[in-house]
Amino acid sequence: MSDIADYYDLSRIRPEVQAKLRLVNELGREKFAGRAKGIDDDASFPVENYRDLAAEGFLGLCIPEEFGGWGFSMFEYAMVGAEIGKYCGATALTFNMHNSSMAWSRFMFDMPNLTPQEKAAFAPLRERQFRRAIAEKAIYSQPISEGGQNWTSKPNQTQCRKVDGGWRINGFKKFASLAGYCDYYTIVCTEVFEGQEPRHEDTMLFVVHKDAPGLSVRGEWDPLGMRGTNSRDLILKDVFVTERDLLMPRGIFNKTLPNWPHMMITLSPTYIGVAQGAFDFMVDYLKGKIPGQPPIDRRMYATKRVAVGKMYARLANMRALWWQAFGEAKGFPSKGEVLRMYAAQYNVMEGAAEMTSMAIRTCGGQSMLKSLPLERMYRDSRCGALMLPFTSEIMEDYLSVLALYDMDEIDSAPGDEGGARMSLWRGEHGAARSAR
Template sequence: MERILSGRERGIVELAGRLADSFAGRAAAHDREGSFPYENYEEMRREGYLGLTVPEELGGMGASLHDLIVAQERLAMGCGSTALAVNMHVSPIGQLAGLWRLSGDEGLADVLRRAADGRLVYASMSAEPGDPTLMTSSSVATPVEGGYRVTGKKIFGTESAVCTEFSTRARLDGEVLFFRVPRDAEGLRFKETWDTLGMRATRSDDFELDDVFVPADAVFHRYPVGHFDAVMLKTVWGWAMPTFGAVYLGIGAGAMAFAREQALARGRGDDPQVQHLFAEMEVLLETARAVLRRHAEELESGSLATAPVQAGMARAVLAKYVATNNAIAIVDRALHVVGGAGFFRRFPLERMYRDVRAGTIMPYNNLEALDLFGKTALGVEIAPATPPGP
């Protein structure tokens, strides 16, 4: 079905589409080599995509959450790895933009201006073994004069190859601290561990912090260990879940577009079985888009923050769950349409088939998500919640 977008959304999707079409020509080589697409980042920098979610008054495009969702879906149609990697920049920058609008903080304004003009590439790299929900940390922060010394191991360092600054977390007594770290900080060690089934060009390598100094003013949030956090819902989870979902849905949309080209080229448009498969793909695609739009509306209107934090978390995670699982179902059906040709690496569907599988293991993974949905539906408290901020 033809997508209905506002004039502003159409402009953003056209930008993402130009980039996606360019990236598509390089995607196979980066996938095969497991190499990071630096040239794609240079192109995004030139086109202003790295400033997509920076407020217009600070030099960016001022994209809303839903603007970002539709842009990321379109970008992922060309290269899922690039779309997922840059999501670790454009989503956190959008979160910081929201905080800046509330506070007017000049430090945040500086971060946003540097993102707008391409000097800063941000990354959110907080993943650790065994704790996907960010309620604690195996990394340890030790107070010292002027700040903290942090030691710990991180995994899935998506965008670590290109970022200039990143955010991560550590535990300090009974609190979880979130803070920013320059990519060239003394004591950081990056390891080339990323040799995976899919999303190979993200270069999501492991890294370690060995007694890394974190100034006190680099800490931007903290909350009690073992708690859901209302601020994290409005920022990290509220933006990351739907935009992750949008990336995987874009891979599904790309697979569907390829299958359409193949079906029409082979004269199979009148085949009832092909028509049935496309009908199912349309339902899956439009259902996921509707859930993502609903989430964006709830977050941006402030209504999501009126729900209990666990219930709000469940709604945010639901957006990612529906989008990623529907995307896998779309790709599977696209493979049925294309048939044996889709099994060959010279066609993009093979890469899309592998890339889309990562969606169900990224936080919240499917099992964690279903646990959250079921307990929330039955009124079972998973963890206490911090009160909402201002």
């Protein structure tokens, strides 16, 4: 299996981050890799992997040090997520859901466009979430999809309505990763008012405990890939929440997220990891170093060597762009930084599927067997390009629009029917657009 020194410039990575990257690789080699097949076969949640991650402190990865966390940047989190993905894609993908909730509270609080009053209201809310993750080792999920509803183009169909002492939430979430296994769900919903159509600017985020009355998990989970995410349906029926349950105060989500667009590509580390894992397996297979397999050296075949060269070049290009994009992750990025971010997301999601497909072709028929991990990696890799909010098709559109149109022309560019470009970055006008 590859080492972080094989593909990262370690002089640009803090020593304490390097130590955690090596630790997660140790967990991956000794524990995650061996469990991955059973998790995939049974479509079961990686409970033991989460126990290991929690025991080593990884649940606090993005939490500021003053609250007991590690204070990792988005760039540093991405590297950790990618290393997990080398061994178990489902663990890496769900780990992102937990860390996204922590990251939203961490990085959006630091946005320069928040007023002192907004930060004062935000501070106790985020501290509550941080303390839970550190002291209780609480795991968070972040279900957003609603099945057939594009939450980037229209307000969330899960709605909350004001009642005495708080709100009542009604709705459902599709593909709710960690369903039944997390401690808290970060619920994105729309506050509705009598006589008024639902609006994006009325988006609210609440943290709902797994045992809250009215919350239930339903449905089967038998997908193509990423089977261990346990992404079943989450039903909310008159779930009561109060102001103490807010993830962030009213209005801050719409004021900050459009100006922190890198927050929406945090699925990509998983797929960089899957691609690297597939490459590593292929190299070991061709060397005859796979445990339980005959020690046959297949490196003498020119066709296989050529394929390995092509794949190394593809993976190196993917990682270089992806690493640069996450290194530039911050609030209020430039247009060039956003274009690189979109290009990185597109290249990773498309490239992971290409890499695993080529790895199977290069290794040959044995690699199709479920007893070997490459077949699972192949199926896992097919899932990335269709994940909202930044599917490959959306990235193609966004890249073309930002490349072809000046910022003051974007809203008049064809193809925005039905608000299809609601999640498109619009520079300094982003927050205003998202509130429409």
